[in-house]
Amino acid sequence: MAVSTGVLNGESRSFPPALDERAAQYSMLNHVINNLAAPLVNVDEDVMWKVEILIAAVIIVSLSVVYLPDHGVFTKPFKAVWRVLLGVALCYSCFLLYLLINYNRDNAIQFLGWLDPNLGKPLPEKNYADNCELWDAENPHHLHNFLDRIDIFIVCHLLGWMWKTVIIRSAALVWFLSILFEFIEISFRHLLPNFYECWWDSVLLDVFGCNALGVCLGMLVVRKLGLEEYHWGFSRGGCWSDHRKLLLFLFITIFVEVLDTTLFFIKYELWMPTSHWILVCRTFFWAFFGPPCTTELYKLLYGQLSTFPLYLAVGTIIQCLELGLCIKFGQGVFHESMPSNIRISWAVIWTIVIARVIHLRMEAARKPVNGESVHNERVESPEQRN
Known part of the structure; x- marks a missing residue:
């Protein structure tokens, strides 16, 4: 592998670094990671x-x-x-x-x-x-x-x-x-x-x-x-x-x-x-x-x-x-x-409500608005009516 030399901060260094120098850098990085992860090693698994x-x-x-x-x-x-x-x-x-x-x-x-x-x-x-x-x-x-x-x-x-x-x-x-x-x-x-x-x-x-x-x-x-x-x-x-x-x-x-x-x-x-x-x-x-x-x-x-x-x-x-x-x-x-x-009371209430919804929907379908069915009409808010 070709090795080039250069000057950094007044010192002559080879690029890439020698193997022992790179190993030392890796060792230092590994040491830092281990120290950072050490508090997590003994942490309970549930935590x-x-x-x-x-x-x-x-x-x-x-x-x-x-x-x-x-x-x-x-x-x-x-x-x-x-x-x-x-x-x-x-x-x-x-x-x-x-x-x-x-x-x-x-x-x-x-x-x-x-x-x-x-x-x-x-x-x-x-x-x-x-x-x-x-x-x-x-x-x-x-x-x-x-x-x-x-x-x-x-x-x-x-x-x-x-x-x-x-x-x-x-x-x-x-x-x-x-x-x-x-x-x-x-x-x-x-x-x-x-x-x-x-x-x-x-x-x-x-x-x-x-x-x-x-x-x-x-x-x-x-x-x-x-x-x-x-x-x-x-x-x-x-x-x-x-x-x-x-x-x-x-x-x-x-x-x-x-x-x-x-x-x-x-x-x-x-x-x-x-x-x-x-x-x-x-x-x-x-x-x-x-x-x-x-x-x-x-x-x-x-x-x-x-x-x-x-x-x-x-x-x-x-x-x-x-x-x-x-x-x-x-x-x-x-x-x-x-x-x-109670069951009968709720059944009666829901029957009345559902029947009313169906009745209103059928009325709306039969009632034309400007040549179109009413379902295309927007409901106006009180502010729009005013």
Whole structure:
């Protein structure tokens, strides 16, 4: 091999370096790498697996920031913030899909116990309908049953409905959703013991307490911040006279109620306490991912969305995955069937709603608009009508 000579810093050296010099450089590099990797040699394998999962999530979120499209409506504080949120949603959907495909309920509980050693233990059953006497004359504190229900979760309940109102921006629709959820609790309390509540708990603390106050505070925030109020057509019955509005109204109703209901089933089936960090992260995720989903649905209702509703699509996929987990992990856990009166009531309600949708769609198909069928007509928003 030909060897050339040169001068570097006043010294004559051969190029390429002699074999012993290159070996010394390699030895030094090997020494540096070994010293850097030494702290990882004795790390527990479980910790390494968790680190690898975290690194994979960081890579997905980083690629999302670079390659995913911007949200068409939400641009503040930075467009990258919403791309990060979409990347987190993709990570969450992959995590749910992994659980759904690979694990049954017992294995999923073991997997969560591996993620957090505090999990994997049965939760103590708590029944909120043990003593439903509102006024106890024999006790010095006559309202002790009522006051015992007031804790930190009451504040969380209030803030939850306030933020839900800020997201949906319609007092009438959120009020309807809050009442509907009480009926859902009644429908599934044969499966979930903590759905059993005293009448005053449901009426005074929930519907006319936290829910009503949360709706009022939420609308106050919307108006103070100058946010656009959303007109879903619910307050004036418009959704009952247009099949598209009715379908989207059903979609957002199912979306919100499934989101709330699956939380309780996941807690019960996977033995996760309400205050656990995984459920807290899920709550905060939906608190920030809900606004772009709702906005895309509203713009879609009035034909103002020029791009594909990506956030709404990803949110719907996550909802389906969470619902699939609840159904899969609930097999063998729940043995009681829904009471016949509740089953018949829901069957009647859905029959009426589906019949109305079909009727409105048939009317729209028969009604021409400027020589074309009405399905080509855009629904005008209240702002466009004004």
